[in-house]
Amino acid sequence: MPARTVVVWITESTWPACVDAARERAPHDDDVVLLHVGDDEIAAAAHQAYTGLLGRGHRTDRDPGARLEALSGTAAADLLEAAAHRLGRPCQLLDHHGRVEHEVVRAAAGAALLICARDGERDRPGPHSLGRATRFVVDHAECPVLLVWPYGE
Numbered sequence: 001m002p003a004r005t006v007v008v009w010i011t012e013s014t015w016p017a018c019v020d021a022a023r024e025r026a027p028h029d030d031d032v033v034l035l036h037v038g039d040d041e042i043a044a045a046a047h048q049a050y051t052g053l054l055g056r057g058h059r060t061d062r063d064p065g066a067r068l069e070a071l072s073g074t075a076a077a078d079l080l081e082a083a084a085h086r087l088g089r090p091c092q093l094l095d096h097h098g099r100v101e102h103e104v105v106r107a108a109a110g111a112a113l114l115i116c117a118r119d120g121e122r123d124r125p126g127p128h129s130l131g132r133a134t135r136f137v138v139d140h141a142e143c144p145v146l147l148v149w150p151y152g153e
Contacts, residue, residue, distance in 0.1 A: 004112035009104050009137070010036045010083050012075075014117030014150040019086045021115050021148045030112070032091040034083050036076045037103040101136035111143045117150045 006026040008018050019034075026032055080093040096103040108114040116138075119131040130138065130147075138145055 005031045005033060005110070006113045006115065007033045007035055007108045007111045007143075008083070008087075009114065009116040010034050010079060011117070011119065012079060014119055014148075015079065015083050016086065017117050017148045017150045018115050019083050021146060023087060023089075025115075025146065026113070028089065032087065032089065033094055033107070033111075034080055034087070034091050035094045035096065035104065035107050036080055037100045037107075038076055038095065038097045039100050101133040101140075104133070104137045105140045105142075108137075108141050108143055113144050113146060114141050115146045115148065117148050119150070122150070 004027075006022060008022045010018060022032055076095045080095060084091055084093060094107060096107060104114075104116070114137070116134060118129040119134050121128045127135075134147075138147070
């Protein structure tokens, strides 16, 4: 039987539960992909605010959008490394950027399983337990989706 691909959507607040679900449910001959998606809208908004307030002629090294992009890349790499360490087996690390929900659906195309966590209101089961991006992913993913409850704070 050929190896299947299991995609695990890693976010800053829910990644431990997702990685643990992959450890428990993905057979060792499956390929595991840990996926983080950076939302470029935050850095773009900071950049637009900087250029809007000060104009285009100011130093680019003081642009908060560039600083946020650099910090985001470092944080994503650290998060993926921590998730890979917790998984405890070989895996592929992906750091995508763009509209989060669209990138997750695109990355999960052709996968055997997508693992993600509920990210809405934790004390309300049902539709309110899913945030906007997760709801989109659940509705549009072309593969089975395993939703897990994140661990409490």
